[in-house]
Amino acid sequence: MRAAGFSLSFTAASLPLPSTSTAASSPRCQSHVSFRCSQPRQRRSGVVRALDERLLAAATPAPAETEAEDESGVGEIEDGGEREGRDGEADIVGPSEAQEQPKSRRRQQQEEEDAAAERARFKLINGKEIFQEKTYLVGVECKRATGDNFSIEESLKELEQLADTAGLMVLGSTYQKLSSPNPRTYIGSGKVAEIRSAVQALDAETIIFDDELSAGQLRNLDKSFGGGVRVCDRTALILDIFNQRAATHEAALQVTLAQMEYQLPRLTKLWTHLERQSGGQVKGMGEKQIEVDKRILRTQISTLRKELESVRKHRKLYRNRRQSVPIPVVSLVGYTNAGKSTLLNRLTGADVLAEDKLFATLDPTTRRVLMKSGTEFLLTDTVGFIQKLPTMLVAAFRATLEEISESSIIVHLVDISHQLAQQQIGAVDKVLKELDIDSVPKLVVWNKIDNTDNPLRVKEEAAKQGIICISAMNGDGLEELCNAIQAKLKDSLVLIEAFVPYNKGDLLNDIHKVGIVERTVSVLFGY
């Protein structure tokens, strides 16, 4: 008997594959506050919603200070009412009908203009209608912060970008230098008064704080600013963006879970007026109500967790099935807006949304990349990171993010044209460490080289550090990147020696795809 075939030495991986995303709609809630406005804002949408909104609407009486403010506001906006009064006085001196008519026409015109301006504030973002709330931003610069961190100006600039992504209209911002944030009100009482004046002058509707506020801080700030202004924090804003952008069932479940966990300790602020009404009884109405609400919320959280678990089990099964094709997986990680989706689209011809907004991507997408050498790998694009990433969000997205840990290598994409590239690298490394995935082999890649002032100098600097420079936008450096990925993959693959009979030649094709063939020897033996 004669046997002939190829004796091969090749390296290959056997790794799990992340799932590919599918589209579905996410839940969205509406907010309700209506004040100093010529038209009711029934479709108004803001940053702290859902249960907060329902409870706030039912429970919060307008504080005296706000009522006074509202009255003046109504006077201001219902200009017509005031004029009518003045017209009434004028009647005594006898205004002619001819004089009244242009006035009422002017009033009507004014009302129409106001209504048009109000309508213009509804923006369509990701297919959802968002009301552009007028927003004011507040931060604290802690003196003990280390030099590695974002400066307060930079952090507020990023908060402004986040607000813009959420569809808010930022009117201004301020910050205070403190040794540490005030435990009662985050900022000092003088600063609270200053912000109150600024917010009134600007007619802002929402104040967003640059750090996560405790339940107590939120309650105290709510009281200080009065019921007419919504107070929320960076975490609520990020959660809101995630809520707006969640496109798959799993992402929507994860975001809702994170939102509920955020709301649970903060429910107290909504019912305190009922506690006051109870007149010092041992257990006030509010206290009972809040216990009921917390119980409802806890039940919802545990139902959500179970649902999420079953979705994940299903996805894991799907992933395990795909593991039978052992193609190495390369995960793209990086700060939000670094260009991950643009790179995936460029390398694979995928059609993932890539835009100049933060958190454009939430759900992982995986596509095949075929290199010139004939070798294939799977490239996964996933959610971007940000400094001060809310812990409940990291927890909720842990399962999605942990898939990164099952990759052969991680490509850390950096927007090198960004002023804060170094800080962003630090923030990404921190999250990778938190997720325990800093041990996966990593390739650092500088993107947006075309957007730098001096690309040549940046390339020289990168070469010194063994870093690859690319432009996902115009394709510069992509071949070099693929070669570097291939070289790095080789390190993570295992060596296999195999004998492939000539009559099983099709296997050779598969081997070339899943691994890197190092040596092929034609063998003829037998009888």
Ligand SMILES: Nc1nc2c(ncn2[C@@H]2O[C@H](COP(=O)(O)OP(=O)(O)OP(=O)(O)O)[C@@H](O)[C@H]2O)c(=O)[nH]1
């Ligand atoms: N000039 C330039 N712009 C780029 C490049 N790569 C991406 N961009 C732009 O950067 C913006 C963000 O790109 P995305 O691909 O959405 O970034 P991302 O990392 O996926 O962002 P998230 O999904 O939010 O985490 C888009 O406006 C891209 O057009 C590049 O190489 N050069």
Ligand SMILES: [Mg+2]
């Ligand atoms: Mg993206």
